[in-house]
Amino acid sequence: MITFPNAKINLGLHITQKRKDGYHEIESCMVPIPLCDALEMILDKKPSWNVTGLEVPGDPKDNLILKAEKLLKKDFQGLPSLQIHLHKHIPMGAGLGGGSADGAFALKLMNNLFDLHLDDFFLEEYAAELGSDCPFFIINTPAFATGRGEILTPTTVDLNGYKIIIVNPGIAISTKLAFSLITPKTPETNLAAVIQQPISTWKDVLINDFEQPIFNSFPELANIKETLYQKGAVYASMTGTGSTIYGIFPTSIMDSLSFNFPSHYFIATTS
Numbered sequence: 001m002i003t004f005p006n007a008k009i010n011l012g013l014h015i016t017q018k019r020k021d022g023y024h025e026i027e028s029c030m031v032p033i034p035l036c037d038a039l040e041m042i043l044d045k046k047p048s049w050n051v052t053g054l055e056v057p058g059d060p061k062d063n064l065i066l067k068a069e070k071l072l073k074k075d076f077q078g079l080p081s082l083q084i085h086l087h088k089h090i091p092m093g094a095g096l097g098g099g100s101a102d103g104a105f106a107l108k109l110m111n112n113l114f115d116l117h118l119d120d121f122f123l124e125e126y127a128a129e130l131g132s133d134c135p136f137f138i139i140n141t142p143a144f145a146t147g148r149g150e151i152l153t154p155t156t157v158d159l160n161g162y163k164i165i166i167v168n169p170g171i172a173i174s175t176k177l178a179f180s181l182i183t184p185k186t187p188e189t190n191l192a193a194v195i196q197q198p199i200s201t202w203k204d205v206l207i208n209d210f211e212q213p214i215f216n217s218f219p220e221l222a223n224i225k226e227t228l229y230q231k232g233a234v235y236a237s238m239t240g241t242g243s244t245i246y247g248i249f250p251t252s253i254m255d256s257l258s259f260n261f262p263s264h265y266f267i268a269t270t271s
Contacts, residue, residue, distance in 0.1 A: 003109045004036040005101035007090045008136065009164065009239040009246050011157065011195055013208040014187040015179075023132070023148040024184060029195045030097075030133075030149075031142045031157055033164060033270045037102055038087040039065065041109055047081040053088040064103025064130050071126050072110055079114055091266050093172035095240025097137065103130040104137030124150075144192055157195060159271075162234070162248050165257075167224050168266040171243040173214065178241035181213035199248060202235045211238045221245055224261075231257055 011029040018024050049060055073079050090098030104127045111118045120138055127134035132149035143152040189205050215222040228236040228247030236247040
């Protein structure tokens with residue numbers, strides 16, 4: 001059985017306070033985009049783990065797919081072993097939620113493969129144990145995220161007539177580093193209200209709080225954002241804690257667009 005975990009972008013991201021448990025309270029609108037990994041699971045007597053595509057660093061036992069498998073097997077005794085193959089296409093450490101998507105989609109895939117009949121409420125509970133972004137990928141529809149990111153309120157985001165260009169320069173930014181550079185504060189704008197305004201009004205009011213401190217440390221990212229605006233983006237921003245920058249462009253100008261980014265940059269266009 002195969003599934004295709006997709007990435008996300010953040011439309012605005014506010015860090016409002018640090019909690020006693022070490023997490024941070026956030027506000028963000030998260031939107032799924034059709035930039036995908038491929039995840040296949042096959043029932044087998046002998047377990048196996050295989051990764052192709054982009055290199056996935058670190059110990060496999062720390063991968064959210066295998067952590068998802070461990071979570072379910074803890075509560076459902078006697079589940080069979082799996083051959084697991086991940087083809088990695090979404091850049092990592094990029095603010096696109098690729099690892100979180102893999103973990104959440106693994107839960108959904110195993111739910112079907114093992115006939116567990118878990119509804120989304122319980123899948124979101126498991127996903128929240130994997131990571132703050134993971135519950136979003138269970139519902140996988142535009143949502144306003146609060147709490148540490150796990151409290152989700154579905155919303156509407158109208159991107160008809162636009163394309164999204166994703167630019168990742170290959171700079172890995174750890175979440176720990178990003179949060180060390182930021183001071184939580186009360187938002188100056190109502191994010192939920194801003195999202196409902198025309199995209200042409202977003203530029204100066206739809207803010208990712210991580211941008212300025214991250215740009216100060218990695219000015220290359222600020223240059224990418226400026227380039228996207230120069231090329232005609234209606235709105236451009238860093239997603240998550242970076243390092244991916246995206247631009248929202250009118251579909252009408254897509255055929256005339258060209259970029260001269262370095263060859264090692266990852267660039268993708270999505271609807």
